[in-house]
Amino acid sequence: MYTEKENAKNLGVVASSPFHNPQQLKRSASNNDNTNSQSQYNNNNPVQHNSSSMRSIDELSSSNKDFGTAAAATANNTEGEEDLESSFLEQQKMDDAAKSGTRWTLQDFEIGKPLGRGKFGKVYLARERRTKYIVALKVLSKNQLLKSGVEHQLRREIEIQAHLRHRHILRMYGYFYDNKNIYLILEYSPGGELYKKLTARGKFSERTSARFISDLSGAMKYCHSKHVIHRDIKPENLLLGAKNDVKIADFGWSVHAPTSRRNTLCGTLDYLPPEMVEGREHDEQVDTWALGVLLYEFLVGVPPFETESHSATYRRIQRVDIRWPNGMPDDARDLIGKLLKKDPRQRLPLECIPKHPFVLRCLKEMKRALVRSENLPRAVNFLYNSPPGEYSNIK
Numbered sequence: 001m002y003t004e005k006e007n008a009k010n011l012g013v014v015a016s017s018p019f020h021n022p023q024q025l026k027r028s029a030s031n032n033d034n035t036n037s038q039s040q041y042n043n044n045n046p047v048q049h050n051s052s053s054m055r056s057i058d059e060l061s062s063s064n065k066d067f068g069t070a071a072a073a074t075a076n077n078t079e080g081e082e083d084l085e086s087s088f089l090e091q092q093k094m095d096d097a098a099k100s101g102t103r104w105t106l107q108d109f110e111i112g113k114p115l116g117r118g119k120f121g122k123v124y125l126a127r128e129r130r131t132k133y134i135v136a137l138k139v140l141s142k143n144q145l146l147k148s149g150v151e152h153q154l155r156r157e158i159e160i161q162a163h164l165r166h167r168h169i170l171r172m173y174g175y176f177y178d179n180k181n182i183y184l185i186l187e188y189s190p191g192g193e194l195y196k197k198l199t200a201r202g203k204f205s206e207r208t209s210a211r212f213i214s215d216l217s218g219a220m221k222y223c224h225s226k227h228v229i230h231r232d233i234k235p236e237n238l239l240l241g242a243k244n245d246v247k248i249a250d251f252g253w254s255v256h257a258p259t260s261r262r263n264t265l266c267g268t269l270d271y272l273p274p275e276m277v278e279g280r281e282h283d284e285q286v287d288t289w290a291l292g293v294l295l296y297e298f299l300v301g302v303p304p305f306e307t308e309s310h311s312a313t314y315r316r317i318q319r320v321d322i323r324w325p326n327g328m329p330d331d332a333r334d335l336i337g338k339l340l341k342k343d344p345r346q347r348l349p350l351e352c353i354p355k356h357p358f359v360l361r362c363l364k365e366m367k368r369a370l371v372r373s374e375n376l377p378r379a380v381n382f383l384y385n386s387p388p389g390e391y392s393n394i395k
Contacts, residue, residue, distance in 0.1 A: 103176065104174065104176040104183075104185070105176060105178070106176075106178065106183065107129075108128060108129055108130070109126040109127065109128055109129065109135075109137060110126065110127045110129060111124050111125075111126050111137065112124060112125035112126060112127065113125050115136055115192075116193065119144070119148075120140045120141055120144045120145055120148070120150075121138065121139045121140040121141050121144070121181065122138075122139050123136050123137065123138045123139070123186075124136070124137045124139065125137075125188065134188050135173065135185050135186060135187065135188050136186040136187065136188045136189070137183055137184070137185060137186070138183065138184040138186055139181050139182075139183055140154065140181060140182045140183075140184070141180065141181055142177075142179075142180060142181060142182060143180075145182070153252060153253075154182070154252075156254070156255070156256075157251045157252050157254065158172065158175055158184070159256075160228055160251050160254050160255075160256055161251045161254075162174070162175075163226065164222070164223065164226065164228070166218075166219050166222045166223075167245065168215045168216060168218060168219035168245065168246055168247055168248065169219050169222070169223070169247060169248045170186060170187050170189065170239060170247045170248060170249040171186065171187035172184060172185070172186055172187075173185040173186070173187070186249075187247075189239035189240060189241050189242075189247055189249070190240075190241070190242050191239065191240025191241055191242065191244055191245075192239065192240060193236070193238075193239060193240075194212075194235050194238040194239060194240055194246060195235040195236045195238070197240065198235050198297070198298070198301070202301045203298065203299060203300060203301035204298045204299065206299065206329065206332065206358075206362050207362045207363070207365055207366045207369075208298070209295060209298035209299050209332075209362070210358060210359045210361075210362030210363060210366075211362070211363065211366065212246045212298060213291060213294065213295045213298070213353060213359070214353060214354040214359050214363070215245065215246050216233070216238075216246060216248070216291060216294070217291060217350045217351075217353035217354060218350075218354070219248055220233070220287045220288070220291065220350055221350040221351055223254075223287070224284045224287070224350070226256075227256055227257060228251075228254055228255070228256055228257075229254060229255050229257055229283065229284045229286065229287060230248065230251065230253070230254045230287050230290075231253045231254060231255065231286055231287070232250065232252065232253040232254070232268060232271070232290075233248070233271065233287055233290035233291065233294060234268050234270075234271050234290070234294065235294070235297065236250075236268075237249055237250035257283070257284075269310060269313055269314075270293065270303035270305060270306055270313065271289075271290045271293045271294075271303065272317060273285070273286050273289035273290075273317070273344070274317055274318055274320065274342045275344060277314050277317050277318055278318060282344070283344065285344035285345075285347055286344075287350075288339055288344075288347045288348070288349075288350060289339065289340060289344075289347065291339055291350075291353070292335075292336050292338075292339025292340040292347075293305075293340070295332070295335065295336055295339070296322075296336050296340075299328065299332060300325055300328075304322050304323070304336075304340070305317050305321065305322075320340055320341070320342050322336070322337070322340060329358065331356070331357045331358035331361060332358045334356075334357070334358065335348070335353070335356045335357075335358045335359070338356075339353075
């Protein structure tokens with residue numbers, strides 16, 4: 001652990017990045033006085049600080065330039081005296097900013113156990129030293145991002161996700177960088193990856209599936225109201241919170257499209273809608289299709305169009321060739337069928353999903369089960385402490 005003096009000294013070690021303008025993630029003075037708490041973590045609630053503690057995304061958009069152009073400009077710099085002087089002054093500004101608490105560095109966090117691993121880096125449990133906030137810190141390698149040519153995609157992901165505020169969408173609180181990595185400060189979801197839970201169980205119960213799909217429909221409706229199309233809804237991109245609430249965690253393929261329709265073929269094969277498979281334009285209805293595929297996979301354990309070859313999967317998607325397993329409830333089949341319509345205009349509106357009979361039935365059953373579980377300790381206590389003949393009074 002650093003002492004306060006040592007930590008202040010080390011706040012400015014981050015070198016200037018070729019990816020971004022040196023201005024960066026900011027903390028305001030109001031952040032120092034907030035004392036709201038979050039009981040599930042026994043820490044201050046970072047959600048309460050979203051407007052003041054992190055750099056606004058509008059500033060990010062206006063200050064950032066093209067990643068590739070900036071990287072090329074940095075690579076072509078000469079080693080003349082003017083460049084050395086400019087670099088020194090730039091670094092001095094960054095050091096001063098870090099010491100005054102107006103930008104984050106890695107020294108501001110205590111790094112814990114790894115939470116996951118991806119193509120471009122790892123995710124760690126972390127705690128901000130001063131406030132003791134618990135977050136997930138996603139560490140992305142600049143070299144890997146540049147080699148794969150996805151720096152524009154990352155910038156778009158940051159700009160979109162940092163704007164979104166919904167209980168079923170993973171919060172992105174901000175970002176910072178050094179000369180090797182880019183760090184994303186994310187909401188910590190202690191429930192872990194939903195895909196691992198689904199794989200371990202084989203499939204989910206009707207009640208769990210209905211709750212997840214209802215919550216996700218609300219999150220998707222919110223995204224669409226902000227003109228954001230996700231385009232890659234699948235179990236691998238979902239996390240579970242402290243209360244087993246589902247959260248959309250990856251916006252790598254998302255796009256902000258307020259007016260135009262899109263043509264890019266993207267996402268995961270088993271979840272692609274017919275319009276993408278056939279090379280037609282698509283809009284936000286691709287997310288509605290994905291929810292239908294997701295609900296099927298929750299209930300059955302495999303996607304509805306999965307085959308041993310890509311070409312066969314493409315054909316089944318084009319024909320909307322759904323093969324219903326024995327035991328699938330009629331109301332579940334009805335909901336999935338209304339979501340998996342080939343014509344995007346005929347798909348069930350997202351706001352109708354929570355009102356569908358399948359969802360209403362399952363949530364009603366879940367509520368009854370919860371009431372019974374809450375009453376059970378009282379009933380057991382009554383049985384042990386009441387004289388014979390009074391058992392009929394239990395409610």
